[in-house]
Amino acid sequence: MFARTESLGQFIRYYPVVSVIIAIHLALYLASTLPIFPNYWFFDNFAGVNLYITHGEYWRLLTPIFLHGGFTHLLFNSFSLVLFGPGLERMLGRGKFIFVYLVSGIAANFATYLLEPLTYRHVGSSGAIFGLFGYYVSIVLLRKRTMSRQDSQTIVTIAAISIVMTFLQPNINITAHLFGLLAGFLLGAATGRR
Template structure:
């Protein structure tokens, strides 16, 4: 599911939205390093600067999602999207996938706007990508038949590691990561927020592994405890950073 075996042409045909986003990443990066435009023109006009957004430059709530600070930054986010975006695009369809991606990025940037200082500047698609992880988490809880046990475990481990690395690596927009994750999860959970639907889904979490459901059920309190510890660390880390 997360292993890419398609040719370049097949990949573009099967996953057009992911392909377009990655192309935008690469093109904008090239524009920032090639001597076509004045130095830092794109960073000056497209990066997220809280002060400028409050002054009315509202496009900066979206454009930072496609701009990156350096090759390694662009490459890491593009490869992550390359690995984990296609499966979700096929599940949701191109239009809905794009909506989840953009709204998650918007939520991350809005949180950055209101929780970080006026002078805070940021770029990168990490908030939107964390939104995809959040949506995967909603799938694991509410649409457990969409993912196999193995793929669900990959997502859970990746989310846990990503949250830990958010507080270990320097110069990370912690606010964007956390709220992008939350935004994506809520987008996936909203359709099930009605009487009985959400509680039934939570009660059925123990069976998402199929025949191994009974064994998983016995382990579920431990899983809940571990995830509680992870989110507690995330909240404490966020407060400490502030």
């Protein structure tokens, strides 16, 4: 489920939503480096800044999901999405996958808005990606027959390591990681009941 053996063309054809999200990540990162935009224009206008959200710039609950603070940040989040997004996109279908991804990311950013100081600034898709982990964990715990034992062990191990690393690495939005995970889990639990 998590091993990627497709060619690039096959990957794009089989997993169009994951492919589009990664393309948006790359396009925004590259655009932010172009000289036609003033320094930090994308971040000034689209990063999550709690003070600006308070003043009505509510798009900042969504747009940080697609921005990254550097190439390493972009690469790590996009790589995580390549590994863990396809299985869930195939399992849920395109529409539900988009819903889980965006709701988890927005929930993570909204929790950041509520719990962090007004001056707090953040970007990145980690909250949405943790939402995917949370959804997988709900499958492992509530619908055990949906995933193989090996895949279940893999996702629980990766989720546990990711949570531990959240607290060990500097400059991590801990609130977004935890609430993205919780949102994904709750969405998975709700879907499981239906």
